[in-house]
Amino acid sequence: MNQERVIPRERAAAGDAWELPDMGAGARRQPQRPDVSVEALERIQRDAYQEAFEQGRREGYEAGFREGRDAGLKQGQAEGRQLVQRLRQVLDATAEPAAQLDQAAEDELAALALAAARQVIRREIQTQPGEVVAVVREAVGLLPLSAREITVRLHPDDAAFVRETLGEGERSAWRLQDDPALSRGGCVVETPRSRVDASLERRLNALAADLLGAQARVEDGDEDEPGDGDG
Template sequence: MPSSSRTTHYHRFIPSEEVQAVEAWVFQPVGEGATEAPGPAEEAPAPASLPPEAVEDIRQQAYAEGFEQGRQAGAQEARDTLEKQFQRQSRELADRVAQVVNQAQQHFDRLEHELADQLLELACDIARQVVRRELTLSMDPLRAVVQEALSLAIDDGRPITLRLHPEDAALLHQADWEPGSTLRIQIQPDNHIARGGCVVEHAQGAVDARVEKRWARAVANLGLEAPWQPGEDADV
């Protein structure tokens, strides 16, 4: 290394302008039997290429594995799709069945209600015929109606008019009917009053015991409006 014209003390670094050549320092083994430093590592030999048959086998195996994976994925997707369709169709079918059942139940309820009304009307028709027959065959129902109507009349000492059907009036005369009280009663036949009923008129008002009235009150308790004479309006 050339010396400088000036005295310079270097502690740790050497200026680059004073460096002329650099050589790597290699530590050698100390003592006898020392060997030379190993040279650069030799490159590994390139792997030998596979024969075409092996390459074809690998390719076919990879193809088969990929095909199988794709088949399984496609099958799973198809199963999922079918499952969703089945669930949707099941819900739609259940909704339709529920709708049909609901409509059928409403229809049955309506039929039941209509049938109940028809049965009540039929029962009323039968009862009407039975009552009419009893009123024509026996005087007991008429006597009971007349007695009840007279018991509601106010006795003020003046005559009371008993209006009833002419045939019923004739029956009372033939039976020598007596009211069993001190009331002065005048029997007056009236074609406008149906058989089995009567109207008691007194000074303070009247007691309407016609069959139509009593029948209308009876069927009203059943929730019906069935007149005594078909075609007439019910009058309660």
């Protein structure tokens, strides 16, 4: 036998009245959770990872660029300081006593003058082979008048030219001897008691000595020149 439960009036008044939900066309529907597949979740995860990787790479590149730029600036500044130091050394070298620099310049000028003279003499020998005849005559003329048994040593080509050029009477005063060791344009005249070296090398050395001697005389004249007096 069922027993009926009787709700007191006081409790019944305190309860909420239940209403039938609105089932019409305008009723709001609760949003449903979209169906997401495993592939979509993996793709979203990969995209998020790639985006984070690219952002980290960009930030790292920018940081590396700044570091490289700073390192390049520091290296450039260091190279600049080295260049300035070298320039200062050059300027200090130019402030050395003039005598030290003049000696080096004098030696170089003498070498250049000697080379130029050698070229000029060799060119004259090629264009004017008859000059060797004048050299022989001058060298023989330096011997004492009493000199006998005169031997003139020449380069073989010069000796052949002299034989063809000089007359029999002049050539009979001395004996021509071929000497391949001598350069063209020079000769050596010998007697039992005398020797005259008119070789090309000897003449060039004498020319260099004259050049250096002239330079020394000019410098001595500059030093001996009196300065301005006070009164």
